[in-house]
Amino acid sequence: MSEKVIVIYSGGMDSYTVLNHAIKQGFDVYALTFDYGQRHVKEIEYAKNACKDLGIQHKIVDISAINSIISGSSLTDEIEVPEGHYESDNMKQTVVPNRNMILLSMAVGYAVSLDATKVFYGAHSGDHAIYPDCRPEFVQKMQDVCAIANYEPVDIVVPYINNTKIEILTDGLKMGLDYSKTWTCYNGREKACGKCGACQERLEAFELNQQTDPLEYES
Amino acid sequence: MSEKVIVIYSGGMDSYTVLNHAIKQGFDVYALTFDYGQRHVKEIEYAKNACKDLGIQHKIVDISAINSIISGSSLTDEIEVPEGHYESDNMKQTVVPNRNMILLSMAVGYAVSLDATKVFYGAHSGDHAIYPDCRPEFVQKMQDVCAIANYEPVDIVVPYINNTKIEILTDGLKMGLDYSKTWTCYNGREKACGKCGACQERLEAFELNQQTDPLEYES
Numbered sequence: 261m262s263e264k265v266i267v268i269y270s271g272g273m274d275s276y277t278v279l280n281h282a283i284k285q286g287f288d289v290y291a292l293t294f295d296y297g298q299r300h301v302k303e304i305e306y307a308k309n310a311c312k313d314l315g316i317q318h319k320i321v322d323i324s325a326i327n328s329i330i331s332g333s334s335l336t337d338e339i340e341v342p343e344g345h346y347e348s349d350n351m352k353q354t355v356v357p358n359r360n361m362i363l364l365s366m367a368v369g370y371a372v373s374l375d376a377t378k379v380f381y382g383a384h385s386g387d388h389a390i391y392p393d394c395r396p397e398f399v400q401k402m403q404d405v406c407a408i409a410n411y412e413p414v415d416i417v418v419p420y421i422n423n424t425k426i427e428i429l430t431d432g433l434k435m436g437l438d439y440s441k442t443w444t445c446y447n448g449r450e451k452a453c454g455k456c457g458a459c460q461e462r463l464e465a466f467e468l469n470q471q472t473d474p475l476e477y478e479s
Numbered sequence: 480m481s482e483k484v485i486v487i488y489s490g491g492m493d494s495y496t497v498l499n500h501a502i503k504q505g506f507d508v509y510a511l512t513f514d515y516g517q518r519h520v521k522e523i524e525y526a527k528n529a530c531k532d533l534g535i536q537h538k539i540v541d542i543s544a545i546n547s548i549i550s551g552s553s554l555t556d557e558i559e560v561p562e563g564h565y566e567s568d569n570m571k572q573t574v575v576p577n578r579n580m581i582l583l584s585m586a587v588g589y590a591v592s593l594d595a596t597k598v599f600y601g602a603h604s605g606d607h608a609i610y611p612d613c614r615p616e617f618v619q620k621m622q623d624v625c626a627i628a629n630y631e632p633v634d635i636v637v638p639y640i641n642n643t644k645i646e647i648l649t650d651g652l653k654m655g656l657d658y659s660k661t662w663t664c665y666n667g668r669e670k671a672c673g674k675c676g677a678c679q680e681r682l683e684a685f686e687l688n689q690q691t692d693p694l695e696y697e698s
Contacts, residue, residue: 292548322544329511329538329589357591358584361628365580370548372576393628401627405620409580409612 262288264376265417266367269293269318271307273442273462274382274425277432281419282380283314284435290317292370294363296356297324306443313441321366330357360393361402364416368406371414379406384420384428386461396421429465440474451476481507483595484636485586488512488537490526492661492681493601493644496651500638501599502533503654509536511589513582515575516543525662532660540585549576579612580621583635587625590633598625603639603647605680615640648684659693670695 265287269275282289293307304320311318360383367379387394399418407413420428432439444462445452452459454477466473486501488494488510501508512526523539530537579602586598606613618637626632639647651658663681664671671678673696685692 319548321548323542325541325544326585326588329540329585329592331592355630356588358588358629361584361624362581362588365577365584366545366548369545369575369577369581373548373550392630395627398624398628401620401624405580405617405624408614408620409617410577411574411611 262286263378264288264290264371264374265378265380266290266292266371266374266376268363268367268379268381269307269311270382271303271305271310271442272382272444272458273432273439273465274384274420274428276310276439276442277428277435277437278380278382278419279310279314279316280432280435280437283316287378290319290370290374290376292367293318293320294366295320295322295324296359297327302445302448303443306441310441319370323362323366326362355391358393360391360398364402364406368409368414368416372410372412375412376414377412378415378417380417380419382420382428383418384423384425386425425461426465426468429469429471433469433471438474442475444475449478451478453477454479481505482597483507483509483590483593484597484599485509485511485590485593485595487582487586487598487600488526488530489601490522490524490529490661491601491663491677492651492658492684493603493639493647495529495658495661496647496654496656497599497601497638498529498533498535499651499654499656502535506597509538509589509593509595511586512537512539513585514539514541514543515578516546521664521667522662525660529660538589542581542585545581574610577612579610579617583621583625587628587633587635591629591631594631595633596631597634597636599636599638601639601647602637603642603644605644644680645684645687648688648690652688652690657693661694663694668697670697672696673698 265282267279267282267289269279269291279291291311293304295304371379383394392398399416399421403416406416444458446456446458447453452475463473484501484506486498486508488498498510510530512523514523590598602613611617618635618640622635625635663677665675665677666672671694682692
């Protein structure tokens with residue numbers, strides 16, 4: 261029997277690549293999606309369909325109740341989604357306080373319940389500037405605490421922590437992944453907007469990989 | 480304006496003591512109660528009333544959705560609550576995988592949202608043997624990660640980490656606290672059962688403080 265692992269999987273392109281990376285390493289993969297009342301609930305539909313296609317276990321956990329205590333992000337609050345590139349200052353509005361620790365702590369609880377040994381998640385170097393909880397230092401300290409928080413240690417694995425979003429896509433394309441099965445846009449309309457920070461980063465990654473994004477865009 | 484702090488407050492006697500300890504230190508206290516589908520939902524009613532009496536802010540967050548991924552505890556599952564003293568082996572059934580990391584991570588998110596600087600919680604030395612996430616080593620490593628997980632550091636404060644439940648009660652009695660405002664029993668019947676591990680520990684603490692528990696018991 262192969263080793264069980266949890267993959268935190270949003271339905272976006274980075275975590276889709278991490279998911280497939282873990283499957284290709286031969287792990288028995290359990291995908292875990294959190295619904296924290298984000299606007300791009302379409303990501304969750306994409307996540308569901310992708311797990312069905314891959315034939316892997318998938319749990320969706322609704323943690324939107326925490327929005328009553330955690331605020332400050334345009335991804336969950338009723339304020340405008342900022343347009344423009346992630347590196348702009350206004351993209352700091354997309355920070356959900358302590359998000360990754362919250363998601364990782366629940367994923368680790370799931371791992372302990374299943375006797376899984378690892379939790380994979382998809383932070384990458386492009387996030388470092390904006391999100392403190394995507395930095396290697398954060399990952400290291402989470403690994404330290406997750407090693408001793410339960411009777412059995414759980415490892416936090418962040419395969420692309422030192423890679424850019426562009427390099428993640430390069431790896432995924434090498435694996436032959438079909439990115440039309442992933443959703444990235446912060447606006448949950450029928451087609452991706454092409455204008456929000458998430459869309460712009462995604463389009464840039466395809467451009468720099470000299471590939472066309474198979475997803476349909478509004479403009 | 481005084482410094483804002485979060486206190487994780489279950490409605491039980493230890494966290495009631497921590498809550499009052501924080502108030503007496505002059506902090507602007509925000510009490511935070513998690514409903515994770517535990518049997519002793521009566522604790523939450525006690526928590527609500529106590530915060531009303533103290534005139535402090537109180538949030539209750541329903542995180543019972545995580546029970547779909549986290550199991551193994553008789554506090555949330557439909558298996559018998561074990562009788563007997565906590566130190567017995569069967570009390571290990573009361574372990575919720577990764578519980579304190581999950582609760583602390585959400586409390587830290589709340590702290591960041593409010594510009595609060597600290598999160599108080601009520602682990603004590605009597606828990607060390609059974610619960611890995613009540614040990615000083617766990618607290619230290621959580622402090623390390625919470626110092627860097629967000630733009631502003633949040634401190635994890637565990638005032639009774641090196642005290643027994645008996646000593647917590649001693650401190651609370653010194654503060655003049657009325658423990659009839661706290662609920663401990665794992666069975667949520669009208670009166671406390673007096674037999675479960677939680678009741679036995681509580682009764683023992685009162686006995687060793689040469690005081691009578693003001694709470695009503697079945698037997």
